[in-house]
Amino acid sequence: MPVSSSYNPHTPYRSLPDRDVLVDKDDESEGAPFFDPVAAANFPKHILRFRNIRHDKTVGLDTLTEQEWLDHFSRFDPLPDNLPYPHCMRYHGHQFRHYNPGLGDGRGFLFGQLRDQKGRLLDLGTKGSGETPYSRAGDGRLTLKGAVREILATEMLEALGVNTSKTFSVIETGEALQRSDEPSPTRSAVMVRLNHSHIRFGTFQMLAAYDEVASIERLVGYCIKHFYPGVKGDNPQACAIGLFDAVIENAARLAASWMAAGFVHGVLNTDNMNITGESFDYGPWRFTEFADPEFTAAYFDQQGLYAYGRQADSVGWNLSQLGSALAKIVPAERLSQSMQAYPGHYTSAMVDGFFARLGVRANPSNADENAEFIMDLLRWMRLENVPIEQLFFDWFGGALSSVRAKASPIAAKYQGDDWLALETFLKAQEPVRPERLSHSYFSQHKPCTMLIDEVEHIWSFIDESDDWSVFEAKLQNIAAMREALGLVDR
Secondary structure: OEOOOOOOOOOOOOOOOOEOOOOOOOOOOEOOOOEEEEOOOOOOOOEEEEEOOOOOOOOOOOOOOHHHHHHHHOOOOOOOOOOOOOEEEOOOEEEOOEEEOOOOOOOOOEEEEEEOOOOOEEEEEEEOOOOOOOOOOOOOOEEHHHHHHHHHHHHHHHHOOOOEOEEEEEEEEEEEEOOOOOOOOEEEEEEEEEEOOOOEHHHHHHHHHOOOHHHHHHHHHHHHHHOOOOOOOOOHHHHHHHHHHHHHHHHHHHHHHHHHHOEEOOOOOHHHOEOOOOEOOOOOOEEOOOOOOOOOOOOOOOOOOOOHHHHHHHHHHHHHHHHHHHOOOOOHHHHHHHHOOHHHHHHHHHHHHHHHHHOEEOOHHHHHHHHHHHHHHHHHHHHHOOOHHHHHHHOOOHHHHHHHHHOOOOHHHOOHHHHHHHHHHHHOOEEOOHHHHHOHHHHOOOOOOOOHHHHHHHHHHHHHHOOOHHHHHHHHHHHHHHHHHOOOOO
């Protein structure tokens, strides 16, 4: 339960006589408009279901025993020399483009901040850790199915080269939850995710709504210091412009990477986008089998606002809302100038993302032709109902995979004048790290996929007989794909 339930939505913030989460650990500044202190729920059981053994090393937590892991990530005993208590982050946001000032961490909090082996600041945030002042009549819990789905999403996306949060820990907690969107009662869990920032677009929107200009300037400085140290500025306005430019470029790359992965986030609200351009907060996500621009992930997205083919527009709209918040310190006209770079960044990132998935190098002197190839490829895939992952799998390495592609289950698709024009262009591109094709993953006939029927199949074994073998087998298949593609650089 919360340490304090005195939150008043009409009060901008209360001063907290404690260390400010938006400063370094050794800085004892007082007061912050960014968070509320909360306490984690007391759970009846603590059963470790997932521990990220790749990424616990990056933040120096690989030496924790299982008991220590449970103590920190289900009982939430503070990490040594870290945050003394959980910080429930405050933010507003547009949800399906309707502004909502009643948001904030409703079932999670910032638990700790660490540095990885590269010296970057990383956050440990929770989901399902109990009620907060922003739970809005919810129970603050997470279903085990929701946690399993997030593991599958983040593992798959990371393997496909998407800048995503990492599911760090999942612990089953022994409660029976009632939900309207899955058979109930259903099992409960608490999850910890590792990501590069807890700062959402909605954090800036909240400060702008309360006219907290000094806090916006302070937050801009914090983001530059920890996430964009290359941004320079000798005054708050210049710093804000530099930050906005950097965020625009990273957000464009994120949107393009979703397209290359065939991924649909589902709920691209401004509170679900963070300042580092990192994909996170997976609710009703899905991968589309085909390049269907109208494919949606959320059953409640009746208008298709966040459909596969509209994600770039949604990200651009969200960036404009971030710009509106920064307009408290920067002229709106100048921010509009920055936004004009978004389409170019997105097009460039689409080329990078799709060519990386194909394992070939884009010729920078043919920028227009490269972009046209991607658009023609998507159009052909849509018209011919070609599975996205199968296409990338068959033609990884370009010309080097011609023979392999002819043995594909969809080899018959690779005929006709439209395809032959695409194939000719693809074969003319230089393969990148062709040794990757020697990986055993490419000896398969079909690629690793993560379609909704597969997700439900995996969950059925866990739900009906507590059988985690199918889940583990899928993680092993994803690991093989990750090793073979070699797209992970974070």
